[in-house]
Amino acid sequence: MKQKIANNLAYSFQPVIDALPSNLKKIILSVSPIILGELEEIRIRQGRPLMVYSRGRDYFLCVDGSVTNHPAKGYCVTAEDIRRTLELISNYSIYAFEEELRNGYITLQGGYRIGLSGRAVLNKEGITTFKHISSFNIRISREILNAASKTIPYVTKGNDVLHTLILSPPQMGKTTLLRDLTRQLSNGFTGFRGIKIGLVDERSEIAGCFQGIPQNDVGIRTDILDGCPKAIGMILLIRSMSPNVIVTDEIGKPEDIIAIEDALNAGITIITTAHSHGLEDARKRPILKSLLDKKVFKRILVLGNSLGTGTLEKVYDGFDGQELLDHPIR
Amino acid sequence: MLLKVISSTLIIISCTLLGMHMSYRYNRRIYNIRVLQSILAYLETEMIYYSTFLSQAIRNSIRTLSGEWKAFFVEMASVLEDKNEYSLADAWQECLKKIRNNPYIGKEEYEIMYRFGLQLGNGDRQSQVKYFELAQHQLKTEEKKAQQIGLSYGKMYRSLGILLGIGIAIVLF
Numbered sequence: 001m002k003q004k005i006a007n008n009l010a011y012s013f014q015p016v017i018d019a020l021p022s023n024l025k026k027i028i029l030s031v032s033p034i035i036l037g038e039l040e041e042i043r044i045r046q047g048r049p050l051m052v053y054s055r056g057r058d059y060f061l062c063v064d065g066s067v068t069n070h071p072a073k074g075y076c077v078t079a080e081d082i083r084r085t086l087e088l089i090s091n092y093s094i095y096a097f098e099e100e101l102r103n104g105y106i107t108l109q110g111g112y113r114i115g116l117s118g119r120a121v122l123n124k125e126g127i128t129t130f131k132h133i134s135s136f137n138i139r140i141s142r143e144i145l146n147a148a149s150k151t152i153p154y155v156t157k158g159n160d161v162l163h164t165l166i167l168s169p170p171q172m173g174k175t176t177l178l179r180d181l182t183r184q185l186s187n188g189f190t191g192f193r194g195i196k197i198g199l200v201d202e203r204s205e206i207a208g209c210f211q212g213i214p215q216n217d218v219g220i221r222t223d224i225l226d227g228c229p230k231a232i233g234m235i236l237l238i239r240s241m242s243p244n245v246i247v248t249d250e251i252g253k254p255e256d257i258i259a260i261e262d263a264l265n266a267g268i269t270i271i272t273t274a275h276s277h278g279l280e281d282a283r284k285r286p287i288l289k290s291l292l293d294k295k296v297f298k299r300i301l302v303l304g305n306s307l308g309t310g311t312l313e314k315v316y317d318g319f320d321g322q323e324l325l326d327h328p329i330r
Numbered sequence: 331m332l333l334k335v336i337s338s339t340l341i342i343i344s345c346t347l348l349g350m351h352m353s354y355r356y357n358r359r360i361y362n363i364r365v366l367q368s369i370l371a372y373l374e375t376e377m378i379y380y381s382t383f384l385s386q387a388i389r390n391s392i393r394t395l396s397g398e399w400k401a402f403f404v405e406m407a408s409v410l411e412d413k414n415e416y417s418l419a420d421a422w423q424e425c426l427k428k429i430r431n432n433p434y435i436g437k438e439e440y441e442i443m444y445r446f447g448l449q450l451g452n453g454d455r456q457s458q459v460k461y462f463e464l465a466q467h468q469l470k471t472e473e474k475k476a477q478q479i480g481l482s483y484g485k486m487y488r489s490l491g492i493l494l495g496i497g498i499a500i501v502l503f
Binding site: 018022083087093094098129 | 458
């Protein structure tokens with residue numbers, strides 16, 4: 001019975017299960033459905049215990065799929081497990097993931113991202129590839145439809161979209177919110193006609209493209225530039241796809257600011273995110289400070305977890321800094 | 331008398347066909363080496379320039395070709411698509427074993443492919459290009475050798491077949 005429930009739960013992230021060697025697959029499928037149901041990460045590190053992250057904490061997994069607090073009792077990942085995992089996640093085709101490897105991750109069918117680490121091979125231009133790969137972080141991303149429904153009123157005005165910056169610490173639902181925001185604005189909803197959206201998905205996190213096909217629903221009027229650096233991608237979209245709104249994730253480089261200014265000059269609305277714990281924290285970072293001082297964004301949303309992951313903690317008017325939200329909502 | 335003429339003719343024809351068959355082995359081997367070179371050239375394009383996944387790259391590369399190597403690559407693609415317990419190198423070796431005793435495949439090109447399979451898919455594009463170049467170079471050399479062998483031995487077996495047939499016919503007459 002337990003195995004059947006586990007199989008059903010695993011079906012929701014089947015591409016991840018398919019990318020595991022049979023012994024690891026067996027262990028994961030034997031994990032308690034309670035943990036499997038809220039699984040966020042699978043951690044595979046050579047010579048160390050197999051771990052999963054779920055329900056806000058990590059667990060060491062034993063050979064029979066049970067969890068333990070003692071690392072020594074957990075299943076110790078072997079070099080063969082690492083080698084087989086790498087072969088399976090790359091479809092026996094490491095050469096096809098050269099760019100992704102350079103950035104330290106591989107995207108699976110379904111938009112699941114697998115981070116990897118090992119020894120970086122460098123040349124004058126930076127990292128060329130990784131060798132002696134020794135650990136994987138398999139992230140189980142979940143598409144939550146309508147996650148942005150309560151946020152939408154703060155980022156739209158009639159049929160216009162306001163320049164929006166979403167600030168959030170890691171793993172607070174920033175990308176999930178951005179994805180659903182993109183979908184809803186692109187498809188349209190009652191009182192709002194859908195608009196053309198250009199999505200620059202540098203790390204394939206938002207649309208989760210696999211071989212060019214978005215694996216997550218990002219809307220019918222959304223054009224996706226997958227794997228393209230944000231600054232280049234924004235300019236490309238302005239020139240080629242005439243979007244009304246450009247959506248991109250995690251700005252933070254000086255060239256991103258130049259691209260945002262180009263988009264503003266072209267009359268295009270920007271929706272983007274940045275790693276930050278709040279407005280004050282954002283002001284301490286030179287790049288974000290520059291954008292905030294220029295009052296580029298009309299709305300600044302801050303995410304947190306006071307009511308659970310993805311809580312909209314604060315909404316600021318980007319012009320006068322006034323708070324528009326009385327209490328956190330989720 | 332008539333029976334002797336008929337049986338002698340049949341013996342000569344049979345021995346000639348046997349000689350031609352022996353000679354055909356050499357020609358077929360040369361053909362297979364050329365097909366293999368074409369498959370590797372297509373495979374390199376698919377892998378290096380289109381970044382196609384290996385199983386699909388193999389299928390695309392063999393679509394228009396025939397010969398003994400095609401069966402090997404078809405099986406290889408199926409094994410990779412099944413994502414079973416084989417590693418790529420193991421799957422390659424297992425599939426190769428099945429064609430090891432094929433009379434139209436030489437031991438030399440078998441070994442070239444054996445070594446090639448140990449490196450396939452396991453590195454960046456630059457390294458893969460090097461392995462393709464090495465395999466192509468080695469196959470080119472084998473093709474030349476096979477041609478020389480084919481010319482001398484092929485001709486020899488054809489002649490031997492006819493001569494053997496005539497010889498037996500004379501003895502029986």
